[in-house]
Amino acid sequence: MTAPRLDDYAAIVGSERIAVLRRLAHRIEGLRVAIVNSTRVGGGVAEMLARHVPLLSELGISARWEVLEGTPEFFEATKTIHNALQGSTRELTARMREAYVETNRRNAERLDLDADVVVVHDPQPAALVDFAPKTCPWIWRCHIDASRPQRAAWRFLAQHVERYDASVFSMASFAKNLAHPQYLIAPSIDPLAPKNRDMSDEEADRILARFGLDRSRPLVVQVSRFDRFKDPVGVIRAFRMARRRDDCRLALVGGTADDDPEGAQILREVHDAAEGDPDISVLGIPPDSDLEINAFQRAATVIVQKSTKEGFGLTVTEGLWKGRPVIGGAVGGITTQVFNHQTGFLVHSPEGLAYRLRFLLNRPALAEEMGARGRELVRHHFLLTRHLRDWLTLFLAVTGRGAP
Amino acid sequence: MSARPRGPRAREPFRFVDYEGLVMPTGRSAINLRELVEQLRTVPAPVLHHHLFRTALRHRFGVWDYPNDFALWAAHSLEDLALAEKLAALDPYALVDLEEARATIIDLVEEHLDELPLVPWVRRGFEFHFASGLYLALPGEREVWTIRQMRRAIRDVPLSSLFFHFHEARLRAPGDDSDDFSRWIEGQFGPNSLIDRLRALDFYFFSLADLRRRIVVLFDEFLAGAEP
Numbered sequence: 001m002t003a004p005r006l007d008d009y010a011a012i013v014g015s016e017r018i019a020v021l022r023r024l025a026h027r028i029e030g031l032r033v034a035i036v037n038s039t040r041v042g043g044g045v046a047e048m049l050a051r052h053v054p055l056l057s058e059l060g061i062s063a064r065w066e067v068l069e070g071t072p073e074f075f076e077a078t079k080t081i082h083n084a085l086q087g088s089t090r091e092l093t094a095r096m097r098e099a100y101v102e103t104n105r106r107n108a109e110r111l112d113l114d115a116d117v118v119v120v121h122d123p124q125p126a127a128l129v130d131f132a133p134k135t136c137p138w139i140w141r142c143h144i145d146a147s148r149p150q151r152a153a154w155r156f157l158a159q160h161v162e163r164y165d166a167s168v169f170s171m172a173s174f175a176k177n178l179a180h181p182q183y184l185i186a187p188s189i190d191p192l193a194p195k196n197r198d199m200s201d202e203e204a205d206r207i208l209a210r211f212g213l214d215r216s217r218p219l220v221v222q223v224s225r226f227d228r229f230k231d232p233v234g235v236i237r238a239f240r241m242a243r244r245r246d247d248c249r250l251a252l253v254g255g256t257a258d259d260d261p262e263g264a265q266i267l268r269e270v271h272d273a274a275e276g277d278p279d280i281s282v283l284g285i286p287p288d289s290d291l292e293i294n295a296f297q298r299a300a301t302v303i304v305q306k307s308t309k310e311g312f313g314l315t316v317t318e319g320l321w322k323g324r325p326v327i328g329g330a331v332g333g334i335t336t337q338v339f340n341h342q343t344g345f346l347v348h349s350p351e352g353l354a355y356r357l358r359f360l361l362n363r364p365a366l367a368e369e370m371g372a373r374g375r376e377l378v379r380h381h382f383l384l385t386r387h388l389r390d391w392l393t394l395f396l397a398v399t400g401r402g403a404p
Numbered sequence: 405m406s407a408r409p410r411g412p413r414a415r416e417p418f419r420f421v422d423y424e425g426l427v428m429p430t431g432r433s434a435i436n437l438r439e440l441v442e443q444l445r446t447v448p449a450p451v452l453h454h455h456l457f458r459t460a461l462r463h464r465f466g467v468w469d470y471p472n473d474f475a476l477w478a479a480h481s482l483e484d485l486a487l488a489e490k491l492a493a494l495d496p497y498a499l500v501d502l503e504e505a506r507a508t509i510i511d512l513v514e515e516h517l518d519e520l521p522l523v524p525w526v527r528r529g530f531e532f533h534f535a536s537g538l539y540l541a542l543p544g545e546r547e548v549w550t551i552r553q554m555r556r557a558i559r560d561v562p563l564s565s566l567f568f569h570f571h572e573a574r575l576r577a578p579g580d581d582s583d584d585f586s587r588w589i590e591g592q593f594g595p596n597s598l599i600d601r602l603r604a605l606d607f608y609f610f611s612l613a614d615l616r617r618r619i620v621v622l623f624d625e626f627l628a629g630a631e632p
Contacts, residue, residue: 016560016561017562019545023544023545024422024424169429172427172433172533173529173533175430176431177431177432178431181538182431183426183427184426184428184429184535185426342466381463390426392424402540402542404542404543
């Protein structure tokens, strides 16, 4: 299948929105943008970049995607930074700091960062700015909920971030006290990607059958990396409380990313918690299992994202796009997507999740209305066409080409 | 436009603007009403502008009842409906400038605080986050020569463009309480009832989607000769 082109999105968002993208891009035609992150596969950021880069190119922007290379020691350090920015108290040791800085120094020599704008995603490559020749605006794009970071970790990272010309955050609450301009850009999903494209019930059923599941009973689904902050064990507890009164099954579906060494450990803990329960399926799937995720979300009666920390929560966006109500933890970007009684429910505990699960399992008509509203919310605010528009607007702003 | 114009044709076309922008968080926030007042004293004027004038650009579910960010926060995060009511009643378009707006809001919140035994707080995660915005008004491609063409364009343009021509228009010409559409119609075709009805729309109480629907109805009634 060939990758979708811009005009393919007109049927979903309207041709006017596509025309606006072309007009914005026309003003910066040929702009060279270097985009850097730390993995080409796995995780929401890599997924977004895989679609943004070709579409920016189609719009006439010369976008180039560079990927940081690091040792296991480096990724251990960046995982510690990642967790510390989300509040974990684990200390970033001197050795980790050294591995972090040294890897960035080596990558600054290796990567092609000669561009008109450089966009660096997340903490892993943030220190590149210290070592690369800085001849154009550099933008730091933070996807993490850093609203209550471990202070020492943020101080360490901030010394690098402060050298940027602008920062971009997913939510206002993630913004920091920085001297340079900060912008808000919500992430997005691609409605034509295998993970989100339309899928018939028959196709979804065939995929589900491979995992020993079907739609004969209500299905509760949480799709997310096996990460402590996604609280998969809390979901199991909540599911068991709800199942005492209402018949249902649970599927915990998750991949792992190259830059996430902790994932395997969490997956083991989840298997232990679910052991012996025939109604719980714990499915560790490879990072490219997009059609499988699509099928699970479409087969779900209710989608859950019980995070205790969340950057934005793209799995929530995906769930809403499938027209399903979502019950999410009242944290991070989930609160900008899940609105009580409108698109689902925000909850604060396994008990709260159990209660709302029962509510939705017993009110299918309301659940369907919420799902429909959720899909429209995503159509207007969280699809990649809106995301591209925001980037183009930001490029216009930082290059000074936004004057009428 | 490729469509054949029907009705009188203007001497000069109306050109729709692409209005695209980004919110710029400041990193400053308030978790209680006292902090809100303290921040209000010192936030830059563009921050006040953003929270008073651009609320309509944000998506909202349900009835459009709180037209600025301060009233919204008071109602939905602080859950203080008495304060929300006072803040909602504030008409920023009637104030002389942003410094008058700043003084008025501070007075209003402080007077409200005087009546309370405790300073009200919000739960963590529901703080008021101060932000400004970067908005670019760029020439669009759509130009219209007749009232009928204008009606069709208003129906189709992004809501942000409608915001620029209806809400922002008032700020671009202080003292002239009118929108770009009615100004163009008046300048090109002379006075008519559509102009009066567009200017009489109390746009502050509608979401942009609702406003679009109402404006299109006014155009339809005018074009059908059926307006009261």
